[in-house]
Amino acid sequence: MLKKIALAALLAAGSSVAMADNDVGCGAGTQIWAGQKGIAPKILAATTNGIFTNQLLGITFGTLGCRQGGTVTAQVVTFTNENAESLARDMAVGQGESLNVLAELMQIKATDKARFFAVSKENFAEIYSSKNKNTLQVLDSLQSVMAKDAVLKAYV
Amino acid sequence: MKLITCTIATLMCHFAHASVETDIQNYLKIAEQKQLHQDVTWQRLMYADQSQKSEVAYDGYFYAKDGKNNLKNELQADIKALFINSADNQSIRCKFPARSRWLIQQLNIDTEKLLIVKCPEFDQWINQIKPYKATLIYATDFMGNPSSMFGHTLLRLDPKDQKQLNLVSYAVNYAATVSGEDNWSYAWKGLTGQYPGEYSLMPYYRKVKEYGDFESRDLWEYELNLTPEETRFLVEHIWEMQHVSFPYYFVSDNCAYRLLGLIDLVRPNLDLKKQFNYAAIPIETLKAVDQQHLVKEVVYRPALETQLLSQAKQHGTPLAKVAHQIAFQDVEKAQLLLEKFNRHDQAKILEMAYDDLYLQYISRQVDADFAQPQLRQLLAERSQIDVEKQRQEPERPKKQPVEGHHARNLSVNVGELQGQKFIELGHRQAYHDLIDPQGGYRLGTQLLFLDGNIQYRDDQLKLEHLDLLTVNSYNPIQPFKSPITWGFNLGWKQEALDQGNFSDDQQHGVMNLNMQVGYSLADYDRRHLCYAQMQSHIQGGRSLDKGWRVGVGPTVGCMNIWTDTINSVVQIELPYWEDQSQWNLRVGSQFQYSLNSNNALRLNWNFEQQDHKDWSKVGLGYVWFF
Numbered sequence: 001m002l003k004k005i006a007l008a009a010l011l012a013a014g015s016s017v018a019m020a021d022n023d024v025g026c027g028a029g030t031q032i033w034a035g036q037k038g039i040a041p042k043i044l045a046a047t048t049n050g051i052f053t054n055q056l057l058g059i060t061f062g063t064l065g066c067r068q069g070g071t072v073t074a075q076v077v078t079f080t081n082e083n084a085e086s087l088a089r090d091m092a093v094g095q096g097e098s099l100n101v102l103a104e105l106m107q108i109k110a111t112d113k114a115r116f117f118a119v120s121k122e123n124f125a126e127i128y129s130s131k132n133k134n135t136l137q138v139l140d141s142l143q144s145v146m147a148k149d150a151v152l153k154a155y156v
Numbered sequence: 157m158k159l160i161t162c163t164i165a166t167l168m169c170h171f172a173h174a175s176v177e178t179d180i181q182n183y184l185k186i187a188e189q190k191q192l193h194q195d196v197t198w199q200r201l202m203y204a205d206q207s208q209k210s211e212v213a214y215d216g217y218f219y220a221k222d223g224k225n226n227l228k229n230e231l232q233a234d235i236k237a238l239f240i241n242s243a244d245n246q247s248i249r250c251k252f253p254a255r256s257r258w259l260i261q262q263l264n265i266d267t268e269k270l271l272i273v274k275c276p277e278f279d280q281w282i283n284q285i286k287p288y289k290a291t292l293i294y295a296t297d298f299m300g301n302p303s304s305m306f307g308h309t310l311l312r313l314d315p316k317d318q319k320q321l322n323l324v325s326y327a328v329n330y331a332a333t334v335s336g337e338d339n340w341s342y343a344w345k346g347l348t349g350q351y352p353g354e355y356s357l358m359p360y361y362r363k364v365k366e367y368g369d370f371e372s373r374d375l376w377e378y379e380l381n382l383t384p385e386e387t388r389f390l391v392e393h394i395w396e397m398q399h400v401s402f403p404y405y406f407v408s409d410n411c412a413y414r415l416l417g418l419i420d421l422v423r424p425n426l427d428l429k430k431q432f433n434y435a436a437i438p439i440e441t442l443k444a445v446d447q448q449h450l451v452k453e454v455v456y457r458p459a460l461e462t463q464l465l466s467q468a469k470q471h472g473t474p475l476a477k478v479a480h481q482i483a484f485q486d487v488e489k490a491q492l493l494l495e496k497f498n499r500h501d502q503a504k505i506l507e508m509a510y511d512d513l514y515l516q517y518i519s520r521q522v523d524a525d526f527a528q529p530q531l532r533q534l535l536a537e538r539s540q541i542d543v544e545k546q547r548q549e550p551e552r553p554k555k556q557p558v559e560g561h562h563a564r565n566l567s568v569n570v571g572e573l574q575g576q577k578f579i580e581l582g583h584r585q586a587y588h589d590l591i592d593p594q595g596g597y598r599l600g601t602q603l604l605f606l607d608g609n610i611q612y613r614d615d616q617l618k619l620e621h622l623d624l625l626t627v628n629s630y631n632p633i634q635p636f637k638s639p640i641t642w643g644f645n646l647g648w649k650q651e652a653l654d655q656g657n658f659s660d661d662q663q664h665g666v667m668n669l670n671m672q673v674g675y676s677l678a679d680y681d682r683r684h685l686c687y688a689q690m691q692s693h694i695q696g697g698r699s700l701d702k703g704w705r706v707g708v709g710p711t712v713g714c715m716n717i718w719t720d721t722i723n724s725v726v727q728i729e730l731p732y733w734e735d736q737s738q739w740n741l742r743v744g745s746q747f748q749y750s751l752n753s754n755n756a757l758r759l760n761w762n763f764e765q766q767d768h769k770d771w772s773k774v775g776l777g778y779v780w781f782f
Contacts, residue, residue: 079324083361085369085514085531092535093507093545098361101323124539128532 071106071155072139079105081135088128094121112151119149176239183235183263192262193228200421201255201393202227214399219248234259241271250275254392278395285326285357286315287391292378292415292451293327293360294442294557295367296598299629305603306587307438307557308367309412312360312377313391316384322377323361328394330355330414332404346406353404353414355397364457370518372461374598376557378442379453386422393421412438419445437563437586439596446558458550464511466550468635469680471504476635479508483516487533494537504546506538512636521637553595554720560596561753562781563587569760571775573613574661580620580775582609590628590715591725591758592781593750599682600630600715602643619665623647630687630715632678641676641687644669656701657736658766664699672711686714693731700735707731707740721750740766754781 080087083098090096094117108116120127123145132138146152192198203211210217210224217223219237223230237248238256249256250273260267291312298304311328318325332351334342345351367373382390402409413436416428428444445451458466468476478497482490482505494502510531517527567582585606588597608622628643646669654662674689693707713727729742743763750756756779764771 075324078359079361082359083323083365086365088532088535089510089514092510092539093503093547094539095545097320097323100320104321105324121539125536128535130529130532 071108072143073105076102076105077135077139080139084135084138088124091120091127092124094118106155108152108155112155115149115151116146116155119145119152179269180236180239183265184232186263187231187235190262192259193231195262196424197258197421198227198231200417200424201258201396202230211402212400214401216399217396231259235263238265238270242273244274245277247273247275249273250278252396253278254389254396257389257392281395282388282391285313285391287313287387288316288384289314290380290382290387290390291322292380292442292445293363294376294378294438295363295371295373296376296557297601297603298367298371298373299601299603299627300371304371304373305627307373309415309438309441310363311415311418313387323359323364325360326357327360327363328355328357328415329363330411332406333401343406346404349403349405349409351404352401353409354401355394355414357394368457368459369515372459372515374459374462375457377455377457378445378451378558379455380419380445380450381452382419382422382450390418390422393418407435408432410436410438412436412441416441416444419450435586439557439560440563443558443562451558454556456552456556460511461515462550463547464508464515464636465634465680467504467508467511467547470548471501471508471546473635475501475504476508479505480512480636482506483509483513483530483534490537499541499543500546503538503541503543506534506541507545507547510534510538516637555595555753557596559753561588561593565779565781567609567758567777567779569609569758569775569777571760571773573773574771576613578611578613578773578775580609580611580777582607584608591723591746591748593748593753593756594717594723595720595753599717600632600676600678600685602626602628602630608647618650618663619648621647621649623649628672630676630678630685632676632682632685638675640673641689642673643689644671651695651697651699652764652771653699656699658738658740658764658769660769660771664697666695666697666700669694674711683717684714685716686712688712691729691731702735705733705735707733709739723748723750736767738766740764755779 079102083101086096086098087102090099099117099120100113103113103116106116120142123141126145127138127141129141132141143156147156187193199205199208204227205211208225208227210227212218212224215224218230218233220226220229220233223233234248234252234255238259240247242248242250245251249270253275259265260270291314293310293312295304295308295310297307310330312322312325313328314322314325330353332346333354334351364375367375402414404410413429413432416432416436420426420429426448428441428448431444432441475497478493482493485493494505497505513522513527513531513534516522517524517531563586565582565584567580567584569580569582571578584604587603587605588601589604589607590602604623604626606622606624607626609620611618611620624646626643626645626647628641630641630643631639632641633639647667648665649668650663651666651668652659652662653664653666670691670693672689672691674687676685676687678685689711691709691711694704695707696704709729709731711727711729713725715723715725717723724745724747726745727743729744730739731742732739741764743761745761747759748756749758758777758779760773760775760777762771762773
């Protein structure tokens with residue numbers, strides 16, 4: 001059993017190496033972020049894709065082939081990245097459509113939403129601190145804020 | 157033993173093959189009996205007109221060699237293709253899922269008889285979209301780009317029970333793919349179909365950002381009552397269009413036209429597209445959709461600028477002005493300014509300051525190095541104030557776009573001109589005049605295309621005026637910015653002239669180009685808007701001394717909506733004509749009483765004075781929009 005899993009992992013690793021930078025689709029995004037390695041540039045590359053290209057197939061968010069842990073899926077990253085201004089605008093007042101979408105994408109239960117909104121408002125300065133230069137850092141701060149909360153830590 | 161198994165296997169194989177052959181022949185016969193190649197859905201899937209020829213240029217769209225020009229052969233080839241064993245993603249059922257589904261349904265093919273096919277690419281794609289219902293989105297007109305002056309439509313595909321998540325639904329957009337940096341040729345190429353029109357798919361929030369934030373266009377969402385099956389069929393067909401493009405024409409074969417085609421495809425009894433043979437103005441196509449009772453629910457999504465102006469209206473101009481100051485102030489100075497206000501007002505100010513700065517930033521009025529940290533700072537300060545959101549949703553306009561008047565009109569006007577009776581008949585192709593009933597339209601824009609009238613007076617019939625194109629964009633000064641109001645008009649008109657001089661009894665036709673630029677003021681609801689502009693006139697005609705002349709001068713005017721049924725436009729122009737070295741006073745005024753959105757009575761008065769001579773015209777008219 002253990003062997004099987006190990007094999008699967010190996011296969012997966014092998015394929016991602018083989019596919020190199022091609023696993024984020026096509027178009028300008030890949031070019032812009034070329035040369036950067038790791039999960040972050042991959043996801044960001046995939047999200048910048050499509051802004052410049054007219055593609056019918058380039059909609060594979062959620063199936064980028066690279067996964068983060070917990071509730072922060074690739075779709076959460078993409079959404080946060082592309083809606084940063086409206087999301088921050090909502091977070092600073094503790095309500096709004098974009099913030100609600102984020103909560104839904106992070107699978108936060110209806111009963112915990114009010115708390116999520118309040119906590120993200122209270123800690124806005126930390127989440128959108130000037131230190132945080134990109135979306136993954138913002139989400140990282142959001143998660144660490146949530147981890148400190150008795151209820152929201154369940155979603156981290 | 158081995159030999160026997162082998163023989164049996166071969167026999168069975170042969171047997172199975174023979175039975176598939178019989179099946180195919182059987183289905184071809186049924187197709188023939190039902191005359192399926194004549195079926196309207198088949199024709200629409202093939203993009204064929206009465207001539208039975210497809211307008212699709214991409215070869216891969218057809219299975220028969222002559223499929224493009226022979227729908228019957230194509231139908232037969234497709235039926236045969238259903239029974240061909242293919243690699244993953246290669247079967248006709250993977251590449252053309254809508255077409256295959258329709259054939260299987262029409263021929264009543266038992267799917268168990270078909271080979272098992274795997275379409276992982278298509279499955280993954282459609283499972284991302286999870287189409288359940290479709291919503292037609294209307295982005296209001298935008299004067300900043302010739303291709304969007306008449307508005308734009310796109311289609312949003314929503315999963316089941318996920319209304320709160322509409323932003324992450326997918327949107328289908330049909331648009332011209334413009335490569336490189338075409339500037340002046342852009343409009344021409346767009347009008348003459350030199351750009352390929354293609355479908356694209358993207359998350360809806362991207363469109364909300366583009367139209368709502370960047371272009372300040374309100375969005376109206378018309379949820380259609382297509383069934384989940386119809387919606388899925390539509391989306392399956394979009395998959396089939398991956399490599400297909402059509403020549404894109406701004407005026408006729410455009411976004412709105414193609415989306416109507418998609419609706420027609422899934423509702424064979426409709427023929428919406430046919431109503432728009434030579435021009436498809438997005439709002440007119442929406443009205444056609446509405447008339448067929450296809451609309452279930454209408455949602456208004458105001459643009460960010462609309463939201464900001466609504467806040468300024470709710471909180472008052474003085475607070476809005478402070479917000480604009482704070483948006484550009486460093487932290488310490490901002491704190492000093494804010495301290496004077498109570499917590500609620502501080503919250504209001506910071507909320508407006510953020511929206512203001514963000515709008516200035518995306519319109520490239522502010523540098524990113526300043527704007528980005530400042531935007532975060534404003535929100536950080538706002539988040540420290542323990543007061544709930546102060547922004548209230550903007551009021552939804554009383555009339556939504558499909559309730560506005562139609563773009564075309566016919567008019568009749570009778571009255572007296574220099575003591576003589578006259579009657580005028582007028583016609584306009586499109587779209588919206590400042591004097592028209594304003595409900596459903598963006599207030600403060602005017603766009604006229606082919607607008608003219610003929611006049612009968614003194615036993616003579618003549619062309620009174622013919623405007624080829626008139627564009628006016630009145631952008632009132634706000635607490636946050638002072639945008640320019642601009643416009644131009646190109647056409648042919650009668651001028652009170654005789655042998656190069658102003659005349660009080662003769663008129664001659666001239667080509668005319670007016671250009672205006674200036675500023676305007678309005679209340680927040682734009683019910684009362686006034687403007688002051690500098691205007692230049694360039695005219696050409698045989699009746700002019702040199703064959704042409706130039707005039708320059710100020711113009712002021714007001715448009716007022718007095719009640720839901722009464723509005724008026726008054727304009728005073730004062731050009732100085734270089735050929736005559738004289739000032740020319742021109743006053744034009746119109747009062748309108750709207751019987752409903754598409755019928756109105758108008759009283760008009762025009763007066764001119766120059767060289768101690770007068771010219772006046774008064775009339776009563778009736779306009780019908782259709």
